[in-house]
Amino acid sequence: MVFSKVEVNLRRLLEAAPRQQNQAKLVHYITTARELLEQLGAEITPEGISSVSKAKLSEYSEKIEALAATLASLVPENENLVDESREQDSSYEREKVGSPISLSSGLRRRST
Numbered sequence: 001m002v003f004s005k006v007e008v009n010l011r012r013l014l015e016a017a018p019r020q021q022n023q024a025k026l027v028h029y030i031t032t033a034r035e036l037l038e039q040l041g042a043e044i045t046p047e048g049i050s051s052v053s054k055a056k057l058s059e060y061s062e063k064i065e066a067l068a069a070t071l072a073s074l075v076p077e078n079e080n081l082v083d084e085s086r087e088q089d090s091s092y093e094r095e096k097v098g099s100p101i102s103l104s105s106g107l108r109r110r111s112t
């Protein structure tokens with residue numbers, strides 16, 4: 001049986017996710033798995049049929065949702081950490097927008 005690159009990546013991600021202890025990475029794994037599942041569902045063969053059966057897509061979807069449910073059960077304990085990291089990210093974005101890089105920041109042009 002031949003698997004597409006997207007399906008191989010999804011299978012690897014679903015295999016590795018249960019062992020992931022870092023919640024931030026687990027959130028990223030789940031998000032990426034959902035994106036890969038969407039891409040996989042959109043893949044078609046040259047004959048115009050889906051490259052993956054609906055049953056297999058459903059199986060992958062159930063695994064992803066099980067991971068999301070596991071994460072959701074862990075989140076209430078650390079919800080404050082997530083909120084704090086979002087605040088830090090937004091303040092970082094504001095700083096980035098507010099301080100454009102000056103073209104004359106001490107760099108000199110070399111003569112060649």
